[in-house]
Amino acid sequence: MLDTKIKFYNGRVALNVLAKDLENALAVYEAAEGHAVVGLLSKKYNTVEEGVKEVQEYLGKLGVVSVGLGAGDPSQFEKAALIAAQTDPGHVNQVFTGAGYAAGALKANRFSRTYINVLMSPTGQPGKVKINTGELSSKAADAAVDIDTAVAMLKDMRAHSVKFFPMEGLKGAAELKEVVKASERAGLELIEPTGGIDLENFEEIMKICLDSSIPRIMPHIYGSIIDKGTGLTRIEDVKKMYGIIKKLV
Template sequence: MSLKANFYKDKICLNVLVNSIENAREVYKAAEGHVLAGLLSKNYNTVEEAVEDMKIYSKEINNSISVGLGAGDPNQWKMVAEISKEVQPQHVNQVFTGIGYTRGLLGQSETLVNGLISPSGKVGFVKVSTGPLSSKAEDGIIPVRTAIQMLKDMGCSSVKFFPMGGLKTKDEYREVCKACAELDFIMEPTGGIDLSNFEEIVKIALEEGVKKVVPHVYTSIVDKETGDTKVEDIKKLLSIVKKLV
């Protein structure tokens, strides 16, 4: 069972939602394995139920799963950590304040654990108050490079920059990418990414020297009737990835 995500040419790995084991198999095949299949903790009633289900997914797609909060819900942080301890997935989504606890429970450094930081409205600064209590307090806004070093202190692997609103926060995003490149950190752009802006968003990260990018493409490629992530859209995304790298 692999704990390391499969990056295309060691540069890009997609992160998408899956609705069923069959959908996960199809998505994994369409992405030629360069994908993390998102399973949201919010969709399960208990840790035990989630662990049982996610272990089945793990066996089917070489453990290429991403344990998610569910729309960045800070109240899911502990459930995500406890699920991840048992499942040992390739990728975990976590709020800023939950990273140390999560890494400690995982007991290893190979699983990618991202840390959720948000746009602040000011280039070069980010909001780190994304935990269950801090998100209700006055915004904790600090320099992005300080935020990344704090993430590293806690055993984090990458910045999850959310919610981006697609290209609405382009200038802030570019500066976060510069900081990730300088500090040798993985970048995970998230929020409002679709087939129309995917290429530009990933290209910005690569232009700024980011070594590894994990773009999250969620509801924009989900079939509204079935809830499945569209296989044809995964193929389109992979073709863009191959063009960029």
């Protein structure tokens, strides 16, 4: 199992959320008693160097960061990988075709404490996932493949987990169940449901993941807990989700 920087509640669950700024991030981290990873999106940086600078600032205060793409933007895969390769942030998001690139970049710098996820998307068919989530492939005809094959390819690339996005909340529940089963069969140590998760459906989505032998779960909760007026992630909502985690785990 990866010697991760991330603190998982009871060794099992950590939240992945956004924050408007470092002050908001620190409040989020405190609300979840450290069992949260704040995402910094590569899309907001003009250069890799700019991203590295901010990630290092956050790491100095939080110890761990999730380097994201920005709404799954495949054009950001290389920037995200290179930022992670210079910072060993703890977690980096990748499109399917970028995971091997990120793994190689991290290994070249002898970094080994960062999880790499792989973006796979729903197809409407439980047991099948869309893997053409890359910069060029996302514009081509959809590649819907068997989930067990997709997870085997993920392992070939030396990545660690499936980021199943966009789930659209419980609309993707049946497909998530198959992703969880395949991840369990393959011995993956992390699963990351993403897209449309809110306070209403959070518990049910978590139960789907927890009802497995997968050691670690990291749900991504974004817009539903961000105040549209201020842009701040609502601390009370983080506390409520953390409370649900403590009840379930």
